[in-house]
Amino acid sequence: MDIDVTTFGKYRLVKEIGRGAMGVVYLAFDTVLERQVAIKTIAANSSRSEFRQRFIREAKSAARLRHPNIITVHDFGEEKDKLFIVMEYLEGIDLDQLIALRHPMDIKDRLRIVCEICDGVHFAHTNGVIHRDLKPSNIKIQADGHVKILDFGLSVMEDSSLTQSRMVLGTPNFIAPERIKGEPSDSRADQFAIGLIFYELLSGQSAFNAETIPAMLFQILNAQPFRLAGDLAEKFPMMNQIISRAIRKEPKERFLTVLDLAMSLNALKEQIQQTAVCKSDFLPISELRYGEECETLIESTSPIETQTIIKPKMSPKGKWGLRIIALIVLPLLFWIGVHVFSPEKDVNPESNPINEKVPKGFVLLDAIPYISIEKVTSLPDEAEVDISNLSNRLTPIRLELPVGKYRLEGLSGEDRIPIKIELMVNSYGEQHKVLIPDPDDVRKAVEELSVSVLEE
DSSP states (O other), X not given: OOSXXXXXXXXXXXXXXXXXXXXXXXXXXXXXXXXXXXXXXXXXXXXXXXXXXXXXXXXHHHHTOOOTTBOOEEEEEEEXXXXXEEEEOOOEEEHHHHHHHTXXXXXXXXXXXXXXXXXXXXXXXXXXXXXXXXXXXXXXXXXXXXXXXXXXXXXXXXXXXXXXXXXXXXXXXXXXXXXXXXXXXXXXXXXXXXXXXHHHHHHSSOSSOOSSHHHHHHHHHHOOOEEXXXXXXXXXXXXXXXXXXXXXXXXXXXXXXXHHHHHHHHHHHHHHHTSOOOEEOOXXXXXXXXXXXGHHHHHOOSHHHHHHHHOOOOOHHHHHHHHHHHHHHHHHHHHHHHHTSXXXXXXXXXXXXXXXXXXXXXXXXXXXXXXXXXXXXXXXXXXXXXXXXXXXXXXXXXXXXXXXXXEEEEEETTTTXXXXXXXXXXXXXXXXXXXXXXXXXXXXXXXXXXXXXXXX
């Protein structure tokens, strides 16, 4: 063992079991509780007080995490100027090693692995801990097939090293663009990494490939990976849709939370469970990159352009039907306008459903596939809400609406399937579930749209 000590307090080192840019991992024995543990020593200058304080703060946060999919931190400390962290000892195989074996794997097992990663990461996020270094080598697949996420709380050392040397430690394939640019990052950086892990688990290869670190960083910032192809990808287009959303360059365009990502993965898993899909090889890669399939719709954000793009085709019979309805309805509307809405009639501003005095809530909408919001109507009085001030109507989208019930009308996905959504807006934080149609089958309203209403 390449170390000048054989014990760390009550822990006796047995052998080295791993080595990386962050330090060395040893199998050790807890002489008090008489159990095997894993000890990771930190390859850093622990004499710097600021570094030690950050390490202790992060280690305490990680030690509080108790979840089936997160490795348990038992202890941490310092021995002869060496920082160390004590974790449960796991037997199994790292996810990168499992992928490298290239054994056929049931697509349902691959989805289960990613869903368990999401479960563990979401639990950490709700407890204020962001991993920041998710990658296949930090995912342990145990003998029973379940996931354990490693190295929570240790990414702070990587950040410190980045600040000192301006170099990226290890393989940067899974670093979110905002971190590369030195911008503030949040939990959505972990989501970016999960999307890339899902891609690699399905395809057997990294989404970004380059011979040098600068070239790799350039790809992450500027290039889009090639889409998954093959029978499975064509049969279940949600695979590519989920990956495309999770690895968007801009954090605000990704899923709202890892929980939303997990919900979409579970919806995909339910679709696949209804089929006889068994073990399969890795999916091939197409010549089409992510983002290319919806560039036209995304670029057309003005009301006129959007209406031109999404205008549905209508049969001649339908056109004649609309003309007949118009001949009947227009005179009726004219009569109502003359006799009901006269200039002398005083309209009570308090009755206006979109009056500024009414309490408002902020609604965050997300969907797989994306939705183009075309119309928002206040219920039950059918008053249309003005959304002309929205520069972009594609989900994910943030709407500010007065408290009340609403109907949203729009078009779902590349097929532009008409949909209607009803939701309730409150002035306090709350989770809602609404339904949108599945683009693969217009007869079903199947996929769940996550709606979060935040306090103003």
